Structure formats: structure tokens, C-alpha cells
Amino acid sequence: MDRYLAAAGLGDASRRVYRVSLRGWAWPLVDRRAPTGRERRGAHPPVVPLALLDDPRTPERLRRGLADRAASTLPRTVVRELACLRAATAWWLARGWIVTDPTAGLEPPGPYPGPAAAPAAPPASTAGAPDRARAALASRAPLRELALWHLLHESRAPVEQVLALDIDHLDLPGRRARSHGAAALAWGPGTARLLPMLLAGRTAGPVFVTGRRAPAGTPAADRCPVTGRGRLSYRRAAELFTAATRPLDPAGRGWTLLVLRDRPVRTGPASA
Structure with missing residues (x-):
């Protein structure tokens, strides 16, 4: 320790x-x-x-x-x-000091009580995109997914730009980031509470990484230097969101990440 x-x-x-x-x-x-x-x-x-x-x-x-x-x-x-x-x-x-991850699949009981943990939208087929976003953000999900969804929702930035973020792009106190070759993005209190927990113990590499070590040959820029895990891909992020929102979708198909780019839900003042 x-x-x-x-x-x-x-x-x-x-x-x-x-x-x-x-x-x-x-x-x-x-x-x-x-x-x-x-x-x-x-x-x-x-x-x-x-x-x-x-x-x-x-x-x-x-x-x-x-x-x-x-x-x-x-x-x-x-x-x-x-x-x-x-x-x-x-x-x-x-470092090879242990060979298994005993925390894999370990999640706190109940939904994360973040600032957007409001009641989910009613299961009506006429629910609009903001209601679907609210329901997704209030659902029970791993920390990585919640941080990504809040960041997409509060910044309204393209998914590719968010997944391309590296830790050294982030200004956590200022709630903003600039990705190389892309416009600056900013976020609100929901993301501000989740990102520090997600990045605990990591100071370099991709912000959003996979749950396992990257395959051999993965470029260093797409691999966490601490854990060896690879950058989360758009396809995998989309699959996870669709699977997580399938129980919320009256049609049972799940939603796409695009629903998170609509009008952000109100989560209280920034100083909360």
C-alpha cells in the first residue's frame, strides 16, 4: 500500500x-x-x-x-x-504482485446517488430525448459508464472527441478540456464528481479505458501506462449504452448514445 x-x-x-x-x-x-x-x-x-x-x-x-x-x-x-x-x-x-482482480464486477448496491439521480422517465413510447437521457443517467451502471454518459450529456461533444481525451487534456478544477485538434469542451457538476473517482491512481493515458489489458501492438497513446488497459472504443461504448438502456426502452431495443447529446437535465447549481 x-x-x-x-x-x-x-x-x-x-x-x-x-x-x-x-x-x-x-x-x-x-x-x-x-x-x-x-x-x-x-x-x-x-x-x-x-x-x-x-x-x-x-x-x-x-x-x-x-x-x-x-x-x-x-x-x-x-x-x-x-x-x-x-x-x-x-x-x-x-507490477505482477497479484495475478487476479478481485474487484472485477464489484459494484455498490443501488444506483449511484449522483446529482442527476432523479426518478426515471415513465415507460411511455412518447418519452422525449431529454427524458431518456434523464432515465439513463439515473440508472445503475458502472462508474466508467456513468462518467462517460454524464460527460457526453453535459458537454454535448461528439462521442469520438470525448473518447479521444487523455488525462493530461483535463482541467478538473476548471471543468474543461481541450482535445488536440478539436474544440474545447466543458462539463457540469455531475461529471465533475465522477471523473476524479474514475481517474483515481492514474495520471496519464486515456480517460476512458477498457476493462482488460490492451492487446499486444496497441499504440502507447491508446494504452494506460499504469494498468495497461486500452482506450475504450466507440463501438464498445455504444454497445454498453444500448445494453444498459434496453430495460428502459418500451420497445426493448435500447437507445443510442445520441440521446445524451440533447438538452442537459438540470442538476443543481455548480457549487452544490
Whole structure:
């Protein structure tokens, strides 16, 4: 953990948050419930060998630990803590210190309580594009997909431009980016909350990457230098969106990413 935190390029405050989050995951790894409330402060987590992450029983232990944490913690905190674990796991995997990803398929229970988590549009065939966008953004989906959908919706930028973004293109405090050879784009509070969690532990490479390592021969510009994962393609992003929105579509076919480029839904003031 110390080696990861030293290499992650985090500020002092962020490093403290990561350290607390990662220590908290030690409890479920040994089938113990993490202390809550006042008991959590000052509690010494169990010493856990890194190799335990390769134990076949670890994913189930993490799922139980995630459910326990979600029952007593704000949802945004649970999402952040899971993002910290994923970032560290990817770093350890990239160095060969572990050989499996125990966080694969691990998702917080219930929909992400982001700023656009409003009630879904009614399942009527006459629903307009803004209603479909609202329903998609309020659906339960992985962090990567939610961040991409919010960015497409709030920036109204072409999908190709968004998927071509690299981390060094981003001005996270200013909520804007400039892609080489393309117009500048900006985003709102929904994207501003999701992007830092998505990028936790990564400082270079594509913003949106696949769930597995890139094939041999993938250009360096399209590969994350930390995880080795490739840039997410338009086709894959479109497939994921259509599959995720199929239950929301009265026709049962699912929607295309183009519905996200219509009028952004109101998500509250930027300072919220």
C-alpha cells in the first residue's frame, strides 16, 4: 500500500483519504466486519498479505464487506472507497504482485446517488430525448459508464472527441478540456464528481479505458501506462449504452448514445 501511495502522485490530503480507505478493506479480507462510528477511529486493521487478493474466496468477501459498508455509510463514500481499492489493485496487477482482480464486477448496491439521480422517465413510447437521457443517467451502471454518459450529456461533444481525451487534456478544477485538434469542451457538476473517482491512481493515458489489458501492438497513446488497459472504443461504448438502456426502452431495443447529446437535465447549481 505504501509503495502504491508513493507512486500515485497524490496530494497529502488525497493520500490520507486513500490510506484510510485501503486500510478499511483489510477487515473484510479476513472475514471480519469493519468497525463503524466511533469504533472506526483509532481501530487497527488486521495485517493482510497482498497475496490474499488472489484467494478465490476474496471477491465474495469483498462483496459482503461492500454490503456492510453501504448499510452504514453515505453512498458517495462507498463509491469513493471502492474506487480507491480498484486503483490500487490495478497498480499491483500492472507490477505482477497479484495475478487476479478481485474487484472485477464489484459494484455498490443501488444506483449511484449522483446529482442527476432523479426518478426515471415513465415507460411511455412518447418519452422525449431529454427524458431518456434523464432515465439513463439515473440508472445503475458502472462508474466508467456513468462518467462517460454524464460527460457526453453535459458537454454535448461528439462521442469520438470525448473518447479521444487523455488525462493530461483535463482541467478538473476548471471543468474543461481541450482535445488536440478539436474544440474545447466543458462539463457540469455531475461529471465533475465522477471523473476524479474514475481517474483515481492514474495520471496519464486515456480517460476512458477498457476493462482488460490492451492487446499486444496497441499504440502507447491508446494504452494506460499504469494498468495497461486500452482506450475504450466507440463501438464498445455504444454497445454498453444500448445494453444498459434496453430495460428502459418500451420497445426493448435500447437507445443510442445520441440521446445524451440533447438538452442537459438540470442538476443543481455548480457549487452544490
